[in-house]
Amino acid sequence: MTTIAVLGNGRVGGNLAAALTRAGHQVTVADSTPGAAADAARTARIVINATPGAGAPERLAALRDELRGKILVDVSNATTDGPDGLPADLLHPGSSLAEQLQEALPETSVVKTLNTMLYPVMTAPTMLSRPPTAFLSGEDPQAKQTVRELLTDLGWHKEWITDLGGIRTARATEAAILFVPHVIRADGFAPFAISIAR
Ligand SMILES: NC(=O)c1ccc[n+]([C@@H]2O[C@H](COP(=O)([O-])OP(=O)(O)OC[C@H]3O[C@@H](n4cnc5c(N)ncnc54)[C@H](OP(=O)(O)O)[C@@H]3O)[C@@H](O)[C@H]2O)c1
Numbered sequence: 001m002t003t004i005a006v007l008g009n010g011r012v013g014g015n016l017a018a019a020l021t022r023a024g025h026q027v028t029v030a031d032s033t034p035g036a037a038a039d040a041a042r043t044a045r046i047v048i049n050a051t052p053g054a055g056a057p058e059r060l061a062a063l064r065d066e067l068r069g070k071i072l073v074d075v076s077n078a079t080t081d082g083p084d085g086l087p088a089d090l091l092h093p094g095s096s097l098a099e100q101l102q103e104a105l106p107e108t109s110v111v112k113t114l115n116t117m118l119y120p121v122m123t124a125p126t127m128l129s130r131p132p133t134a135f136l137s138g139e140d141p142q143a144k145q146t147v148r149e150l151l152t153d154l155g156w157h158k159e160w161i162t163d164l165g166g167i168r169t170a171r172a173t174e175a176a177i178l179f180v181p182h183v184i185r186a187d188g189f190a191p192f193a194i195s196i197a198r
Pocket residue numbers: 007008009010011012013030031032033037050051052053059075076077078114115116117118119120
């Protein structure tokens with residue numbers, strides 16, 4: 001059992017919090033109420049960022065003390081939205097949100113994962129007709145091992161998890177968001193994930 005704070009109580013945050021609670025973890029969820037994120041992060045061992053990507057480095061830098069020495073699991077994407085509300089372009093071209101977060105929080109181990117799929121797949125990876133991939137990006141091997149175990153708790157098979165390397169590799173998975181509006185326009189909101197086929 002691990003104490004986990006989920007920042008963001010929307011589709012992603014609510015879904016992850018419910019699944020992690022079912023898996024036996026002690027989970028606190030914070031919405032955008034002032035002070036809620038700090039209160040939740042203070043008492044947790046692992047903090048999950050499931051808030052909008054825009055402005056996240058500044059918002060989370062304000063939690064520097066609460067996040068010191070902890071793992072920050074970043075599942076968010078930072079995009080500008082098109083007129084239809086779907087993601088249109090990257091907010092950090094030539095970098096990534098994950099790198100910005102790691103730079104803003106040098107005493108925190110940032111691990112990027114689960115940002116390459118629609119939210120229902122995050123907690124039910126066997127729902128798809130073919131195995132999805134969960135990518136890991138981060139500088140701290142121990143933190144990535146801990147996140148691997150959390151993914152296992154969420155139903156991810158070991159062979160579906162791919163460690164891409166350091167935090168800079170999040171550029172690749174964050175860029176995958178550029179598929180999303182086109183896939184949704186083509187096929188609707190049916191759950192999907194980016195997967196490496198072999
Ligand atoms: N939806 C997906 O399938 C999916 C898949 C992969 C990654 N993501 C990423 O996951 C993140 C969350 O997506 P979502 O679909 O769950 O969004 P959402 O349903 O709109 O939920 C966003 C949550 O973040 C909170 N929030 C908004 N502004 C905040 C702030 N300034 N400080 C703290 N909390 C704030 C909201 O709080 P209130 O309820 O109080 O407004 C809400 O609980 C985004 O970065 C998105 O790119 C989404």
